Amino acid sequence: MADHCNGSSHSSESFANIPPIKFTKxxxxxxxxxxxxxxxxxxxxxxxxxxxxxxxxxxxxxxxxxxxxxxxxxxxxxxxxxxxxxxxxxxxxxxxxxxxxxxxxxxxxxxxxxxxxxxxxxxxxxxxxxxxxxxxxxxxxxHGTVLKLSKGLQGYTLRExxxxxxxxxxxxxxxxxxxxxxxxxxxxxxxxxxxxxxxxxxxxxxxxxxxxxxxxxxxxxxxxxxxxxxxxxxxxxxxxxxxxxxxxxxxxxxxxxxxxxxxxxxxxxxxxGGKSPLLIFDDADVDEAANIAFNGMFFNKGEICVASSRVYVQEGIYDKIVDKLVEKAKALVVGDPFDPQVNQGPQTDKKQFEKILSYIEHGKREGATLLTGGKHIGQKGYYIQPTIFADVKNYGRGD
Missing domain, CATH: 3.40.605.10 (Aldehyde Dehydrogenase; Chain A, domain 1)
Incomplete structure (x- = not known):
């Protein structure tokens, strides 16, 4: 069955009649x-x-x-x-x-x-x-383009x-x-x-x-x-x-x-791929900004080349945005991707699973504050709790 992100167990029970795999060559x-x-x-x-x-x-x-x-x-x-x-x-x-x-x-x-x-x-x-x-x-x-070159001459482009x-x-x-x-x-x-x-x-x-x-x-x-x-x-x-x-x-x-x-x-x-930043300023609608930031982080399990996994929030609404993101992350349901109640399935493979967990440990070592998540879920499969850090140090060029 499905687990909330802070769950400690996971069942691999399938929620669909998966058809036989026909093509493997x-x-x-x-x-x-x-x-x-x-x-x-x-x-x-x-x-x-x-x-x-x-x-x-x-x-x-x-x-x-x-x-x-x-x-x-x-x-x-x-x-x-x-x-x-x-x-x-x-x-x-x-x-x-x-x-x-x-x-x-x-x-x-x-x-x-x-x-x-x-x-x-x-x-x-x-x-x-x-x-x-x-x-x-x-x-x-x-289509190509007809070009007038000079008096009496024309050229054309041919797309092949x-x-x-x-x-x-x-x-x-x-x-x-x-x-x-x-x-x-x-x-x-x-x-x-x-x-x-x-x-x-x-x-x-x-x-x-x-x-x-x-x-x-x-x-x-x-x-x-x-x-x-x-x-x-x-x-x-x-x-x-x-x-x-x-x-x-x-x-x-x-x-x-x-x-x-x-x-x-x-x-x-x-x-x-890259590490895309999202900037949120004090005049933003807090609810809308939180929704955009959350979807940018966790859509497709965060496995997307334009995932906005770095969020910069102006000081005036920082705490409000952080609180809303943590609330959303804790409500996210992680589990079998065939379960219609699930919001997040497993990471694609063991390599990505282990890489994400290593990044989480790296964030802890650097002194960032782990607000929610940070652990894998269950004994089987590549499930990870949705994870949010605050007080993150920004290592830019020259830092």
């Missing part, structure tokens, strides 16, 4: 296949910390096969040569299939990433479908798909980030190789299955499960990938830039 050239090495890795349920299935582990050789399929599909296949309206029609059908299978997909992101089942159905999956429909509608509206795209997506929003990268690439006529985060590969494989059902040709969309230092590195440095898109840490983003620069100078798009 690599998706290359329109087929689900084992990795070349035959190796697998465990997909972990963060509610318990236990394995729920084995997933094929892709490596450089598998990335090579996926890129070869994507390159052939781009150079010789129908996808870049279809009219924009025809590509858009297929992507619209994919959006329909996503909406028809929303329950099963939401279950995968809940059991594999600890995300709230209800919010996956309410926010993540509808947002992915909307993004797909947006780019499907843009597919036949990719860049080629094979490599996409490396994070674990905190596996559905939304999949389509924020895949949808525009496919709409433009590109082919793509996706490496989902090793923590959350299950929904990406399901989307590959739906893409084939929608009519996306073989080789256009490929999914290679694996680790960043192997499969991700192979994508970043691959000579036959024309562009890389990455969302993740600043540290890894730097490595991707180096790999892209030292291979074929492919362009990169990077969305990197």
């Amino acid at each position: 690599l998706f290359i050239n329109g087929n689900f296949v084992d990795s070349v090495s035959g190796k697998t890795f465990e997909a972990i349920d963060p509610r318990t910390g236990e394995a729920i299935t084995l997933v094929s582990k892709g490596d450089k050789e598998d990335v090579d096969l996926a890129v070869k399929a994507a390159r052939f599909a781009f150079d010789n296949g129908p996808w870049p040569r279809l009219s924009g309206s025809e590509r858009g029609r297929i992507l619209m059908k994919l959006a329909d299939l996503i909406e028809e299978n929303i329950e099963e997909i939401a279950s995968l992101d809940a059991i594999n990433g600890g995300k709230l089942f209800s919010l996956c159905k309410l926010i993540d999956i509808p947002a992915a479908s909307m993004a797909l429909r947006y780019y499907a509608g843009a597919a036949d509206k990719i 798909p860049i080629g094979v795209v490599g996409a490396i997506i994070p674990w905190n929003f596996p559905t939304i980030m999949f389509f924020m990268k895949v949808a525009p690439a496919l709409a433009a006529g590109c082919t793509i190789v996706v490496k989902p985060a090793e923590q959350t590969p299950l929904s990406a494989l399901y989307y590959a299955h739906l893409a084939k059902l929608a009519g996306v040709p073989d080789g256009v969309l490929n999914v290679v499960n694996g680790y960043g230092e192997t499969a991700g590195a192979a994508i970043s440095s691959h000579m036959d990938i024309d562009k890389v898109s990455f969302t993740g840490s600043t540290e890894v983003g730097r490595k991707i830039m180096v790999a892209a620069a030292t291979s074929n100078l492919k362009p990169v798009s990077l969305e990197l």
